[in-house]
Amino acid sequence: xxxxxxxxxxxxxxxxxxxxxxxxxxxxxxxxxxxxxxxxxxxxxxxxxxxxxxxxxxxxxxxxxxxxxxxxxxxxxxxxxxxxxxxxxxxxxxxxxxxxxxxxxxxxxxxxxxxxxxxxxxxxxxxxxxxxxxxxxxxxxxxxxxxxxxxxxxxxxxxxxxxxxxxxxxxxxxxxxxxxxxxxxxxxxxxxxxxxxxxxxxxxxxxxxxxxxxxxxxxxxxxxxxxxxxxxxxxxxxxxxxxxxxxxxxxxxxxxxxxxxxxxxxxxxxxxxxxxxxxxxxxxxxxxxxxxxxxx
Amino acid sequence: xxxxxxxxxxxxxxxxxxxxxxxxxxxxxxxxxxxxxxxxxxxxxxxxxxxxxxxxxxxxxxxxxxxxxxxxxxxxxxxxxxxxxxxxxxxxxxxxxxxxxxxxxxxxxxxxxxxxxxxxxxxxxxxxxxxxxxxxxxxxxxxxxxxxxxxxxxxxxxxxxxxxxxxxxxxxxxxxxxxxxxxxxxxxxxxxxxxxxxxxxxxxxxxxxxxxxxxxxxxxxxxxxxxxxxxxxxxxxxxxxxxxxxxxxxxxxxxxxxxxxxxxxxxxxxxxxxxxxxxxxxxxxxxxxxxx
Numbered sequence: 001x002x003x004x005x006x007x008x009x010x011x012x013x014x015x016x017x018x019x020x021x022x023x024x025x026x027x028x029x030x031x032x033x034x035x036x037x038x039x040x041x042x043x044x045x046x047x048x049x050x051x052x053x054x055x056x057x058x059x060x061x062x063x064x065x066x067x068x069x070x071x072x073x074x075x076x077x078x079x080x081x082x083x084x085x086x087x088x089x090x091x092x093x094x095x096x097x098x099x100x101x102x103x104x105x106x107x108x109x110x111x112x113x114x115x116x117x118x119x120x121x122x123x124x125x126x127x128x129x130x131x132x133x134x135x136x137x138x139x140x141x142x143x144x145x146x147x148x149x150x151x152x153x154x155x156x157x158x159x160x161x162x163x164x165x166x167x168x169x170x171x172x173x174x175x176x177x178x179x180x181x182x183x184x185x186x187x188x189x190x191x192x193x194x195x196x197x198x199x200x201x202x203x204x205x206x207x208x209x210x211x212x213x214x215x216x217x218x219x220x221x222x223x224x225x226x227x228x229x230x231x232x233x234x235x236x237x238x239x240x241x242x243x244x245x246x247x248x249x250x251x252x253x254x255x256x257x258x259x260x261x262x263x264x265x266x267x268x269x270x271x272x273x274x275x276x277x278x279x280x281x282x283x284x285x286x287x288x289x290x291x292x293x294x295x296x
Numbered sequence: 297x298x299x300x301x302x303x304x305x306x307x308x309x310x311x312x313x314x315x316x317x318x319x320x321x322x323x324x325x326x327x328x329x330x331x332x333x334x335x336x337x338x339x340x341x342x343x344x345x346x347x348x349x350x351x352x353x354x355x356x357x358x359x360x361x362x363x364x365x366x367x368x369x370x371x372x373x374x375x376x377x378x379x380x381x382x383x384x385x386x387x388x389x390x391x392x393x394x395x396x397x398x399x400x401x402x403x404x405x406x407x408x409x410x411x412x413x414x415x416x417x418x419x420x421x422x423x424x425x426x427x428x429x430x431x432x433x434x435x436x437x438x439x440x441x442x443x444x445x446x447x448x449x450x451x452x453x454x455x456x457x458x459x460x461x462x463x464x465x466x467x468x469x470x471x472x473x474x475x476x477x478x479x480x481x482x483x484x485x486x487x488x489x490x491x492x493x494x495x496x497x498x499x500x501x502x503x504x505x506x507x508x509x510x511x512x513x514x515x516x517x518x519x520x521x522x523x524x525x526x527x528x529x530x531x532x533x534x535x536x537x538x539x540x541x542x543x544x545x546x547x548x549x550x551x552x553x554x555x556x557x558x559x560x561x562x563x564x565x566x567x568x569x570x571x572x573x574x575x576x577x578x579x580x581x582x583x584x585x586x587x588x
Contacts, residue, residue: 032388039385040401043460047404049427050416062425065434112314121307127315134322136573140521140542141566144549144558145328146321148339169317199306228409230524235550246411250528253415260419267412278407282400285407289465290472 047271054078054265061260074261081266084256089241090248091273097162097244098226104167105222106215113177114203118189128178134171139231147235161236162244166226173218176292180214181207217288220281227274245270329566332559339553350560360561362536363544366451370540371519373455374462378515379508382463386470387500399471403464410461414528417457418444444530447537454525454538462518466511473507474500513576517569541565 053061054077056070082088115121116128146165147156155161189202197205208215233247243251249270256262278285308315333350337343354360385402389395405413420427421443429440443453481499490498501508523542526532532539532547541561549558 029392032392036388036392036398040398043401043464044404046413046416046420046460047408049420050412053419064430066427066430108313108317111310115307115310119303119307119310121304124307127311130323131314131318134318134326136570137322137326137566138517138521138569140523140545141562141569142322142325142329144545144555144562145325145332147549148328148555149320149325151339165317165321167317168313169321170314171318171322174314199310203310224407228407230409230411230527234527235546246409249409249411249415253411253418253528260422260425263415264419267415271408271412274407274409275404278404279400282403286399286403286468290468 047275050264050271051268053260054081054263054268056261058259058261077261077265078269081252081262081269084262085248085252085266086240086243087245087248087266087269090243090245093159093242094227094245097159098223100163101166101226102219102222104163105170105173106219108168109170109173109218110177110208110211110215111203112174113181114207116174116178117181117184118186118202118207119199131171131174134169135175143231143235150236156236157238157242159242162226162229162232166222170222172292173222176218177211177214180211184210216284217291220285220288221292223277224274224285329559329562332556333563335556335559337555339555343556346556350557351564353557354560354564359536359539359544363539363541363561366537366539367520367522367541369451370455370458370522371516373452374458374519375512375515377455378459378462379466379511381459382466382511383470383504383508385463386467386474387496389467389471390474399464399468402467405461406464408461410524411528413457413461414525417460417525418529421453445534447534450530450534450538454522454529457525457529458519458522462515466515469511470504470507473504476507477503509576513573516572516576520565520569520572 052067052069055073055075056067057074057077060067060070112131116124116131150156150161150165153160155164184207188206192202192206227244228246229244230246230250233244234250237243237247240248240251249266252266253263256266334345334347335343336346336349389398392398423429423440423442423445426440426443428443432438432440441449443449477500481503482495485495485499521542522540523546526538526540526543527546530538532543542565545558545561545565548554548561
């Protein structure tokens, strides 16, 4: 183990050394970087253009050739778009709905995952297969019956319609966390059991602290998924006061489609928090998504 | 209490919240979708059983046919191009310096809300003042087309947006797959005198095939669920040229209140997605090579 590790480190050092040595004359490498820089520019250009156009005034926006940067800068556009629609309220709604769903999923998914991994109970495997098979059902397919169920519960145009279904059900979350619980040795819970701990104590005191990385991954993925979700809010919500950020933005578009500066500053406001979270947590977000390969 | 009974009680206690969720918000809605697809119901008057009439209606409905054709075309436009671009990006990034920084940029669109993406691209693709047409004019003196209002260009335009948004996601999965390929293969082939090109086609592509399969399944399924961009950018227009399957079932249910007809479209969508997944998994055996 020890020797394998040192061996791989020396290999690594050799590799970086050869790479560094070959760098000076590495023309294909330079071309590769140029292509990658160009491609990266294409990836971020729309964001740049959004921010820049959002801070121009209408006369600047139709200039040919276009100005890359606003001249002068119209910072008041941000204030204008914030006051044109209740964006503040939408932020609050999106934030608390997403946090509620994250907390709900972390609790209910980890409980179910723990039971599926560590407790023997009748019909366990059949029930787990039922959870797994739900991974193949897109939300678009069940949206009409779900709408009718929520209507009968009286939850339409209420945040409950978004919070409760997502907090109580995530086949993906159960599956992801179960994988992690499976990796924890049985001896650990058995010795606690012998010492008189009940299942709740084993789950809460022993298991939860051990699966924290998986909980973090699920939390981030669930947060981004609910924050960005558009399909459910557009169907379930109808009062402007209850709108989430994406829904507010689409309504904003319906009203201000000709005022591109306002639209771009509105989009900027909507995008900045998510991008900030992404820039701060990008390593974990990418790891979490790679680990699970799930798209929001 | 005997331990077996205790386990039963604890087990069901722990799965209870998710089990309720599974039943109420997933399993029962799925079964209901099948039941609903055989009913004529507007949500108010009593529902009547119509058997397979809704499906018969769907296949003869010009809107459904249009939605189906558009969705298939969208899939053809986005999946191969998207996978090819993300694969070569992943290969290019795999051993390059500063790949974390490049990856950061490529992944930005993935985490951005689809509505904001749609609005920004509406501006970029605007036929008169959009940046893309302004650049075409400046660089090549070409008068750019009306991307989003031209019947033939609207779907390719939405495809460009979708490829741009998804490239980082697929790329990250490919990067993970590439990390799993042992360097031994490359070193051995280098000794045998293989060129980079040969290494790519004979080592990277075959050994990456499980990832490619996985990425393809997700990409195809994803392209069948397209809704947000079409809804925000074009409202399915012009003349339903960007009208998709999900748009169709959305409109049937929540604009026309034809819940039964909408459910039948949903069941057809579900069947297509299910068949695609099964077919791809089955045929994958012939070309997927799992590393031993």
